[in-house]
Amino acid sequence: MVPKAEFRSYYGLPVLNQPTWKAPDIAGYLFLGGLAGASSGLAAAAELTARPDLARAARIGAVGALAGSLYGLIHDLGRPARFVNMLRVFKVTSPMSVGSWLLAAYGPQATLAAASAVTGRLPMLGRAAGIGAGVLGVGVATYTAALISDTAVPVWHDGRRELPYLFAGSAAAxxxxxxxxxxxxxxxxxxxxxxxxxxxxxxLAAKVMQRCLGPVAEPLKDGPSGRLLRWGERLGVTGAVLGATAGRRSRLAAGVAGAALLVGSACTRFGLFRAGQKSAADPRYTVRPQREHLELRTDQRP
Incomplete structure (x- = not known):
C-alpha cells in the first residue's frame, strides 16, 4: 500500500510570515499595559475604601507603566505619528483601533489622577479621573489579548478563548x-x-489553554518560552502565597512577595510572546492542525 501522505510545507519552510514585532518592545508593551490598567483599577478600589497610600502608589505605578508601555509600542512602530494616525478612524472590528482609542481615553485620566495624588491639588478632579481610569483600566489590561489573538499565529489564535482570562489574571497579579x-x-x-x-x-487559564491547544501547546512547555512560563507560574504562586501569609505582618516579606509577582507576570508575558513566535516559525503547528481539522470534517460527512 502507498504510505499515508504527510502534510508538510515546502522544504520545511514556515507557512506563515513571521511577526515583525520585537520581544523587548511588544512583550514589554503587553506586560506594562496590563500592569497599568490593573493598577488603575486597584487605585480606584483603594480610593473608594479610604486607603489613600495604596491609591497613591497604584496611581503613580499605573502612569509609570503606561509610559513604558507606550514607549515600547511607539518604538516598535518606528514613528510616533503612526500611533496618532491610528486615531483617524474608529473601527469596532479592529482590536488595534479599539485599543488605540482606549489608550487615548485612558492615558489622560490616569495621568491626571497621578498628578493630583503627587501634588495634592484638585483632589475632587483627581478622584473622578482615578475612578474613570479604573473603569477603562479593565479594558487596557485585557485588550492586548484580543490584539494578538486576531492573528494567524497558532498559539495566540488557537488560544483566543483563554488568553483574555490569562491576561486579566496576570495583570491583576x-x-x-x-x-x-x-x-x-x-x-x-x-x-x-x-x-x-x-x-x-x-x-487556571494557562492550564485550560494548554489542554485545549493539544500539540500546538508544545511551545508553551518546551524551550526558552516554556521555561519563562514555568518561572512565571512559580514566582506568581510564591508571591501570592507569601503576600497572603507572612506579607500581612512583615514589610520585608510583603516586598519580596510583590517583587516575585511582578517578575512572574513579566515572565508570563514574555513567555507567551516567545511561544507565539516559535509556533509561527515551525510549520508543524500550522499544517498539523489543518490536517486534523480536515480529517474530522471527512469523518463527519454522511
Whole structure:
C-alpha cells in the first residue's frame, strides 16, 4: 500500500510570515499595559475604601507603566505619528483601533489622577479621573489579548478563548505585587487579595489553554518560552502565597512577595510572546492542525 501522505510545507519552510514585532518592545508593551490598567483599577478600589497610600502608589505605578508601555509600542512602530494616525478612524472590528482609542481615553485620566495624588491639588478632579481610569483600566489590561489573538499565529489564535482570562489574571497579579511592594501593611489588604485572585485565574487559564491547544501547546512547555512560563507560574504562586501569609505582618516579606509577582507576570508575558513566535516559525503547528481539522470534517460527512 502507498504510505499515508504527510502534510508538510515546502522544504520545511514556515507557512506563515513571521511577526515583525520585537520581544523587548511588544512583550514589554503587553506586560506594562496590563500592569497599568490593573493598577488603575486597584487605585480606584483603594480610593473608594479610604486607603489613600495604596491609591497613591497604584496611581503613580499605573502612569509609570503606561509610559513604558507606550514607549515600547511607539518604538516598535518606528514613528510616533503612526500611533496618532491610528486615531483617524474608529473601527469596532479592529482590536488595534479599539485599543488605540482606549489608550487615548485612558492615558489622560490616569495621568491626571497621578498628578493630583503627587501634588495634592484638585483632589475632587483627581478622584473622578482615578475612578474613570479604573473603569477603562479593565479594558487596557485585557485588550492586548484580543490584539494578538486576531492573528494567524497558532498559539495566540488557537488560544483566543483563554488568553483574555490569562491576561486579566496576570495583570491583576502584577498590580497586586505593585501594591504589596509600595503600600504600607495597614493598607495592603486589597493588593494581597487581588494578587491571590489574579494568580489563581492566570494559572487556571494557562492550564485550560494548554489542554485545549493539544500539540500546538508544545511551545508553551518546551524551550526558552516554556521555561519563562514555568518561572512565571512559580514566582506568581510564591508571591501570592507569601503576600497572603507572612506579607500581612512583615514589610520585608510583603516586598519580596510583590517583587516575585511582578517578575512572574513579566515572565508570563514574555513567555507567551516567545511561544507565539516559535509556533509561527515551525510549520508543524500550522499544517498539523489543518490536517486534523480536515480529517474530522471527512469523518463527519454522511
Amino acid at each position: 502584577s498590580a497586586g505585587g505593585l501594591g504589596l511592594l509600595a503600600a504600607p501593611l495597614s493598607q495592603a489588604g486589597p493588593a494581597s487579595r487581588i494578587a491571590v485572585a489574579g494568580t489563581l485565574v492566570e494559572v
